[in-house]
Amino acid sequence: MIAYNKQQLDNREIVLEAEKAFRRQLIPQEELDSIRAAYPVALYTPNMYLRIGLFILTLIIGIFSYGFLCLIMLSGASENVFGGINIFFAIGSFIILELLVKEKKHYKSGADAALMWMCGGALIGGVMLLGGGSDPVALGIFFLVVSMWFFLRFADQVMGWVAQLALLFTLVEMLQSLRLVLPFLIIGVSFGMYWLLRRLVNQEQFRHYKGVMKGMQALALLTLYAGGNYFVVREVNEGWFGLTALPMGWIFWVLTVAIPLLYLYFGLRIKDQILLRVGLILVAAIVFTVRYYHSVAPLEVAMTAGGIVMVLFAYFIIRYLKVPKHGFTSEEDDEKGTLEALQIESIVISQSFKSGVPGKDRFDFGGGSASGGGASGQY
């Protein structure tokens, strides 16, 4: 199923582990070199910046090639012709993608992700132009099949996410009539996905999907929360069904507050980084949901107080963990090399503060416009 040479993927994993051990000064340079020699990696995975560059440029090439095709066929302009062009374009990108992977050994190089997106997009666009997009359920299933196929064949992160969302979308569209059960359905299905992904992630035969499945776990946890969040449920009910009063609203208030706390609890209990981080992000979601309906204090007071609480909280925990306790430490373990080498902090801070003058009381985070056109979504 997977397009890559499995031996190569395994070699890559071994060398990555060895490099990590080397960075932690567990093995000397000579041993790292001998491991590299014994497990050669021919896969082409450039650094993050080149991946972003390849992604953008491949998209540019694709879009202009598509434009060129359309321009040539302009005389016979009908929906069917454009549908045909789309299908042809999708097939073409898929062939190039396969060649890139098989011949040039690209593995998460940015170019492959761009081709995947274009192929999938053109295919779905083509099917819709040819008249197959009228039924949302059918469209959802089509999305699911296409993204699942890409996910299985290329172990791509974004495609995995799309597959998850397509599954949820299809279910919601199918079972729209059961609107009161819908939130629980989403919670149930998301939990099922999370449970399954946790089981599969450590299975030997799925080892090549390991990293991607972790990202998918995070999304499953997020959709689980969205299913029970008071704000989301209420807005959807109002927008879709025109209901103003939410029956049994208190259940959703309980879920809104309890789910992130449960994530945090279990994250610390079983020492799972994904649960913990998603839980932390969702604590912000609790704050915003509550603030949306009950304005406890003016925004600036809430910000100041929240800031003080957070700073003090982090301060005391770091002090407390100065000597590692209960298996926790506040020291970093391995991420040093990568993040520091990219000097990301410097770039981040310069982006963060627009100018010295604070003025507007705009406060828009949480939702996060984290759509940054990253490469294949893998880092």
Place this chain on the structure above:
Amino acid sequence: MGAPDILPILFYMNLMLYFPQMNIRMFGKLEQDGLISPGSMSNIRAAADKKLFSLHWELKTILYLGVLLLSGGLGVLVYKNIDTIGHQVVLLAIALACAGCFYYCYRQKLPFSWGKVAAPNPFFDYVLLLGCLLFITFITYLQAAYGVFKFHYGTATFIPLVVLFFSAYYFDHLGVLSLAITNLAAWLGVNVSPLTFLEGTMYISMRLIMTGLLLGGALLLLDYMTHYLRKKPHFGFTYRNFGMHLMLLACVTAMFKSTDSYGMESDASYLIWFVIQIGISIYIYREALKHQSFYFMLMMGLYGYVGLSYVIVRLLLLTESEGGIYAGILYFIASAIGLIIFLINANKKIKHDSLQ
């Protein structure tokens, strides 16, 4: 406040980076094959047995967000209460907190050196950042409420500027240095944050473009001097980063500006800007090779691509024929392929040892 936009990305990247345990079984096999020595194997076993769970990133993020919220909240608080009695209390609180932050940093800091100085403890960087942000709020507020600096509005931004640069060097803090550069640009009238540019809220005049170009040039010179004089050479990246973006952005913006209004189709000043851009790009290219940084190679390449494409499209427009459209499309396909080949080859020139 753009930081919250960035943080989810960091979180996500970090999520992807994390591999919880060392793969003991795999290393066992490597030992059997004689690729690693029994000594290393026992090292690895010992490391895996400790199996400490790191909360480093989570705590740092909370701390960072807390600092942002606190300084932002106080900033708004002081403006909201500008006509009430309470504002003096808030002002006093800000002044005290700011002084406290600087005092803490002064007491805790390691001895000054022109090289890289490590932070003495995990809080140091954040306390300094908070102190600097509060100081900016304090000065801006003084000006707004009391007009302390009368008509010299520039002074109100100049004082924080000096303090920021001094703090960046004295306490060795890259984030504060970025803040200082941003403020320097604001003082000169250029808002350098890429976000403002993307939002399109920046009014672009020729004066602004020239300022950007000169400031960018000055920053690149500063980068050169930090290495030449060996004064805080690790600050070079930040100077170079800002300098490159400012200069190249100024060139590209100036080119686009030459078709701003009607009747300027024959304005050929864009060619001059393109030549300037080529010159800067060559310098950046050499710097990128010197510092083995692919980031600069990519940025230089992308700006160059935009500039070249603009020139080509303008020239094709002169032909006023249908063939020009075809030629344009073919140009974009060919040039993108060309840029890919250039970037891949440039990447090979910059050695990367590890797979990541």
